[in-house]
Amino acid sequence: MTTGTRAGLDNRIVVGGHVSTWRELPEPVLPSPAAVLTARPADALAAARHHAGHGTELLLASAGRVDQAMRDELREAGFTVIGPEPDGGHAAPPVRARPAEPGRLWLLTSGSTGRPKRVGHTLESLTTVRGVQPARTWLCPYAPGTYAWWQVVTLSLTQPDQHLVVVDADELDEWPALAAAHRVDAASGTPTFWRRTLHRDGAALARVPLRQLTLGGEPVDQAVLDQLRELFPAARISWIYASSEVGASIVVHDGRAGFPVEWLDRRMPGRPTLSVDGEELVITSPHHGAGLDGPVRTGDRVQVVDGRVLITGRLDSDEINVGGSKVSAGLVRGVLAAHPRLAWARVTGRRAPLLGRMVVAEVVPTTSDDAPDEAELVRWCADRLPDHAVPRRIRLLPEIPVKETLKSDV
Structure with missing residues (x-):
């Protein structure tokens, strides 16, 4: 157990009401390397605690994100796979044993560009909040083992007075009541x-005494920031750009979507450098995963609008591509999201x-x-977009769809 992680050992943790x-x-007995696949928050936290104390080489992921082909791939890579198996077993030994890499943590990418990949980190590289915190x-609310999950978990593990209320998947719809009961005053989640x-229940959300709201994991538009500001006028509202590959690289607190164009190509010691190549965001980050030093092409599209990089x-x-004219689905989505009687849009x-x-x-x-x-929605878009960008079919859904990653795959 490092000095940093000892600082958080007495922080309170609430899981499943306990x-x-x-x-x-309770600390599990884990082999090394181990791939722990679980949707149970208590098991995930126990594995993280064990790694902090023993340096076990660990991959932690929600069981629902790992199919049989990925399980086989992990065993071929030397991991003991621990978690629910299709044949009813609990642990599957590696196909090819190998020496463990002490202190190594592995994250699975979101898979937004195809099959999830393993990205190497350490507890040190995942711990990006180091200054004294209130x-x-x-x-x-995140699925175990995701980069966003580790960001909240490392904060609680390494900083005093950073307590944790973990939401299980079956508690997501009622989380405001759980948060209010335990006096949650800071919450991190995707825009979705x-x-x-x-x-679902803005009134219940308003009863949570939030002083810090954080958004990340998806494009953040002005509409959702404004809605949260209206509900929590005194809170600090932040959005963060982070990924398994480049870590937490952009943090914005001014209540506006995007970041100032002046941040591009700004070089500061210990800070990520942001640049644009064509329309692609490129990041050189000190928080990068193993082997990803230097400029990393993120695969994310950006546009500069009114001095902000969106x-x-x-x-x-x-x-x-509409008849040879390029349309940004994100910008059309932003126009629809700004409609006062819409809660969500996908384009x-x-x-x-x-x-x-x-x-x-x-x-x-x-x-x-x-x-x-x-x-009405077509007219709304026609007043704000060129003709080729106006949606020609708009379907109303009764509920905002959400995946295990808390994203709606927009």
Whole structure:
């Protein structure tokens, strides 16, 4: 156990209604290397605690994110796979044993560009908050082992007075009541997580005494920032750009979507350097994963609008070619999200005769009894977008869809 992690051992942890501390967590006996696959928050925290104390080479992930092919790949790579197995077993030994790499932590990428990949880190590289922090009780709704999960967990492990309330998957719909009961005053989630909560029960969310709200993991638009600011006028609202590959690289606290264009190509010791190549965000980060030093092409598309650099989506999915004209799905999504009677929007391309592709959208109204119809939404977009970017089909959904990663795959 390092000096840094000892600082957080007495922080309070609430899991499944049970209150304990990091110090009181039962420690599993883990081989090294180990791949722990679990959706149970208590098991995930215990594995993290064991790694902090013993330096076990560890990959931690939600069981639902790892298919049989990935399990076999991990065993081929020398991991003992611990977790629910299709044949009912609990642990599967490695196919080829190898020496462990002490202190190594492995994260799986989100898989947004294909099959998830392993990215190497250490507890040190995942711990990006080091300055003295005000006492907080943090909500952690993320799936175990994701980069965002580790960000909240390392904060609680390494800093005093950073308590943790962990939300299980079956508690997600009612998390505001759980958070209010345990006096949560800081919460981190994706924009989809916040939009879904605002849509389901904004009144319950308003009863949570939040002083810090953090958004990350997806493009952040002005509409969701403004909605949260209206509900929590005195809180600090931040958005963070972070990934397994480059770590936490962009942090914005000014309540505006995007970051100032002046941050591009700014070089400061110990800070990431941000640049744009074509329309792609490129980051050189001190928080990078193993072997990813130097400029890393993120695959995320950016556009400069009114002095702000906006991250609009993935390069391979954000651009829609309509009759030879390029359309950013992210910018169209932002226009729809700004409609006062919409809670969420997704924009994609669909095959169309003559044009090749046309813009289509799915939306969720703020309330079902005051939902805008398709004609109104088309007019709204036509007043704000060039003709080729206006959605030609708009479908209303009753609920904001969400995946295990707390993203809606926008």
